[in-house]
Amino acid sequence: MIHAYTGAAVRAAESPLLRAGQGAALMRRAAWGLARVVVRELRSHGPVAGATVTALVGTGNNGGDALWALAFLRRRGVNAVAVPTGERIHEAGLAALRRAGGRVADQIPVDAVMLIDGVLGTGARGGWEPPLVPAGITVVACDLPSGVDAETGHVAGGVIPADLTVTFGALKTGLVVGAGAQAAGRVEVVDIGLGTYLEESDVSSLERDDALAVFAQPAWDDHKYSRGVLGVCAGSEQYPGAAVLVCSSALASGLGMVQYAGPRRAADLVLTAHPEVVAGSGVEGKAQAWVAGPGLGSDDDARSRLAAVVDACVDGGLPLVLDASALGLVTLDHLSRLRSAGCEVVLTPHQGELVKLVDRLAPHLAGGFADLVKADPVAAARRTAGALGVVVLLKGSTTVSAAPGGRTLVQNEGGPELATAGTGDCLAGLVGSTLVRTQHGGLSATVEKAAAAAWLHGTAGSTTASGGPFGASSLASAVRHALTDR
């Protein structure tokens, strides 16, 4: 499990050390860590001594870090050149660079092979327009790519995309969410000794082993019911394919049984693809959790099919995933009955669906919510989860899973190739699959199970994408592959 902290939390952790007069030592530790990474990167391309490394140097401590790093690099024989971007400059850092024999220039030298982006770090406020950066130069961001909001990952103006970000003290939330995660490139954390001063993390990400533990292999004495029976209420006369996609991904993730409830046309397609599915028109059966929504439509039939699933979950205290059409049909009464019955509930909207859901079911949050979803998906998912008392898995380039209590996991395994019709249906099947695994798995909280499904979905998406463009029906085999290679 990887943990990330807000910029504010890292600054708070630094403050007792700053009060104790250790500010300069902290900065030198950060800069030393940055310089070591730069040396390693230089060495992987050629000689270190004589290489030109430049830094864009901002007006605050982020610029100070970059200046100190240049000073350390100069001592290794690097041609170190600072390019100030503002009126002010960190005096001690500048003096250190000059003492070491580095120089200051007003533009990026043409022979520079590497650029340290030291303009803005955790102190950045609002948008920023970066200067032109020569093509082909390796960019190493100091703490954060300038222009990324450390708290949210939002980029309000421009940003210099980094090949590598060397961040200090702790991973920042802004480096693992949305545009910030995209701009950061590879991220390395340099320990500057904040450990004991850091409070609780803001968001976490599951790593491979965490996610695989949820999709545990069957025990020797398992039988199909102990492995879990997932009910699927998806597909309609108009959108029958969604039913197949949900069932395919669920089966590929290793369940005891899938029970399908839906109309004849969709059931026939499901059975043609997967004769092992138990199909019928109603919800009666042995399902231990339900997925409802993909391809359901919005007519009276869809409404009554959803109502039947909600009743079954309330009666049995069963977990329920609500996706796609179900997000437009679910009512506050459904959610309140499900909560009272102690059911685990996961809503899986994309951004547009979340905005509509909040408009309908949590209008007190609705003002400015469409902007919030884009600028701060973590806050948007958290607020909705808190207001509705359910887990919200918000889809997008970063998949954010938030619990009503605030615990939040972010996953970035998948790329934009997943933005193709039906992949969300596959994800719904995987989330359902995690929820039937009550006896299995290392992670027990609903929000962690949702994040494990996002990990598996993103990993399967990336594997599939490596073979070229694909459609959602190709995902299931990559799901199996991700679970085979343990």
Ligand SMILES: NC(=O)C1=CN([C@@H]2O[C@H](COP(=O)(O)OP(=O)(O)OC[C@H]3O[C@@H](n4cnc5c(N)ncnc54)[C@H](O)[C@@H]3O)[C@@H](O)[C@H]2O)[C@@H](O)CC1
């Ligand atoms: N506080 C500490 O003890 C440590 C801080 N460190 C570094 O210090 C950084 C934070 O330093 P600061 O608090 O000085 O903040 P920054 O250096 O990130 O930025 C603040 C400066 O940028 C300007 N600025 C803010 N937003 C701007 C915008 N949109 N456009 C143009 N200029 C803008 C401000 O006027 C201010 O001068 C961290 O990211 C990290 O790199 C490290 O040295 C480790 C220790």
Ligand SMILES: Nc1ncnc2c1ncn2[C@@H]1O[C@H](COP(=O)(O)OP(=O)(O)O)[C@@H](O)[C@H]1O
């Ligand atoms: N740019 C992107 N980068 C990574 N993943 C993406 C991106 N765009 C979409 N996805 C993922 O693709 C899936 C799309 O789901 P959804 O919009 O519900 O599709 P559908 O309703 O057609 O099944 C989600 O898991 C989402 O996180």
